[in-house]
Amino acid sequence: MRIGDVVNFDLNKFKGGLSFGLNKFKGSLSLGSPLKVALANIISNMGHGRAEVQNADDNIYPGNVEPTLVFILQEEGIIVLNNEHGFSAENIRALCDVGNSTKKTHLGYIGKKGIGFKSVFRVTDTPEIHSGGFHIRFDITEGQIGFILPTVVPPCNVDLSKLLEEFALNNIVSMFSDLHPSLLLFLRRLQCIKFRNMLDDTLIVMKKEVVGNGIVKVYVGEEKMTWFVVSQKLQADVFRPDVRTTEISIAFTLWETENGDYIPHLDQQPVFAFLPLRTYGFKFILQGDFVLPSSREEVDGNSPWNQWLMSEFPGLFVGAERSFCDLPCFRGSPGKAVSAFMNFVPLQGDVHGFFSSLPRMIISKLRVSNCLILEGDENVWVPPCKVLRSWTEQDRALLPDSLLREHLGLGFLDKDIVLSDSLARALGVEDYGPKVLLQIISSLCCSKNAIKSMSLIWLSSWLNAIYVISSHSSGKTSLNSGAGLDLLVNLRKIPFIPLSDGKYSSVDEGTIWLHSDALSARAVDDYSQQAFPILSAKLRTVSPALLSAAAAAETSCFDTFSVENVTRMLYRIGVQRLSAHEIVKVHILPAISGDRDTWVEDLMTEYLSFVMFHLQSSCPSCCVERASIITELCSKVPILTNHGYKRPIEVPIHFSKDFGNTIDLNKLFSGMDVKWHEVDSIYLNHSVTKSVSGGMLEWRSFFPRLGHHRFCAYCSS
Known part of the structure; x- marks a missing residue:
């Protein structure tokens, strides 16, 4: 064979032969259309080295050998060795045809198209086969018939003198560069591939081992x-x-x-x-x-x-x-x-x-x-929709496994499982965060007495957790984001806030108040319980025990815990800061603006008494808002008179003798069809009037600012 055109299958150790003459066999060789198919296939990009690996894996091997394919690169040419049984007459017939593979109907073969051998023509015009007693050569220099019509040659008559003249050496080396170790992975028989480069004296041995x-x-x-x-x-x-x-x-x-x-x-x-x-x-x-x-x-x-x-x-x-x-x-x-x-x-x-x-x-x-595992010692396998990721030990302490499982049917993802954000989203894995905290509190409030069974320390810890997660995060979980605002809207509907009367309520059910500090608590409580018992009962205040529990948790729980976080979260939800000024603005003014049917005498008396008492104080907020409050009172506040409740803008209202008026004008108008409206003395009898010196004088100073008349109101006829 000429140098550069040779692939020499030197397998003489396997003996055998045809039972008939090869020359007679030539007459039955296929030509024509199959040859065109072969020519098209040979132009493919499949590396010749891979083709020989495929052919070697389809060979039959003795039971006492390790199936091995050897490539030897010499200065004179390439030799391919394979310790198979050797060619049979049927194999020779298949080589002399296209699409006439011996492997088509047999299991365990990876080549089926009858063209694997034809790939040798990519690197040689005259390949020879010496196997199983056969010694033949294909020669396409004699025409296209050479693709499928072999001639007999002497055993191992190899002429390698001109390889480098017709096939560049670097192309030969690169031809085997695709012999990656993975080639052996799925081969059914071949266990070892060797590449011997005689030019640089290197040997590469790839050997497969099935470990178990x-x-x-x-x-x-x-x-x-x-x-x-x-x-x-x-x-x-x-x-x-x-x-x-x-x-x-x-x-x-x-x-x-x-x-x-x-x-x-x-x-x-x-x-x-x-x-x-x-x-x-x-x-x-x-x-x-x-x-x-x-x-x-x-x-x-x-x-x-x-x-x-x-x-x-x-x-x-x-x-x-x-x-x-x-x-x-x-x-x-x-x-x-x-x-x-x-x-x-x-x-x-x-x-x-x-x-x-x-x-x-x-x-x-x-x-x-069930492709993910829950945190814990039992290695419970669950689907992705049943786990929470991105949690901390503090989170797990807040939401014990039993609580999370009972109310949400979820568990914490094993701490050693790390999923990318994109994969977690694709699988439907939920992140621990505000949404989960919202779901757990909602479920507790929907279950009978469940929220009451949770300690106030737990509830304060929950408030702290949702504030920290929402406030310290950026993007979609921030309280200022769209999702964050939706979170606040939903929290306002859930009755999880403990009140002073032992009940639990939501902001949407009515205003809830929170003592902002000791001063505001004293400023209100000093009078609300004794002087304003009805008003106090109307005010829905957060149970002081909640903040006491938060203070206890602050000293014993987590680094990120603080009472301030709890109060800030309550304010974000819509709880109002409890102060006398806010009671006037948020509670009393809206209440007195309601229908007359809602005006209860004792309650309305306390409302007006509270406003009078507060406006006489040194409230810093009143320095700015006193005028606007007075203006609103003039148009809205109902005052009890000797002719029922009247607003200052409706009729002139005067002081009676009880308020120090020296003239009893009722006697003057006796028998006349004139209604003289005087302030009822119920305000003087209120305990707040008696609790301060000069109580009546305070009223005499307060009412004129609402539009009351000290003596007579002049009306043009």
């Missing part, structure tokens, strides 16, 4: 590559009557650490049809008996068989997780195993081409499978 537990290692010299491989047999006769079963596999590439642990190797990996095709964006290897075009570059996207095979991979992927987590290196650390496995999950947009829909199919399968 799904682990397959391929050694390349002193280096090794590791994969976790799972496979599944499928009934295939529905799609291909000539094939009863087929097998699909997934291989996860792993790095083995010095201590024997495995970590994911997340580079893009090719899809295999026993040999690698091309990458599609997966971080793991897909292997299947895919229908391929002659180029073997990618799978046939129009093949129903391929579409069916693809539909079976999601189940295999999801099922692989448990076996992956059972690897010895993950014993005692199932969360780390799940975290490692989840790194391989493809996301929408990662994968392209024929397999672009597979990430969605895998995600859909994972969403309904």
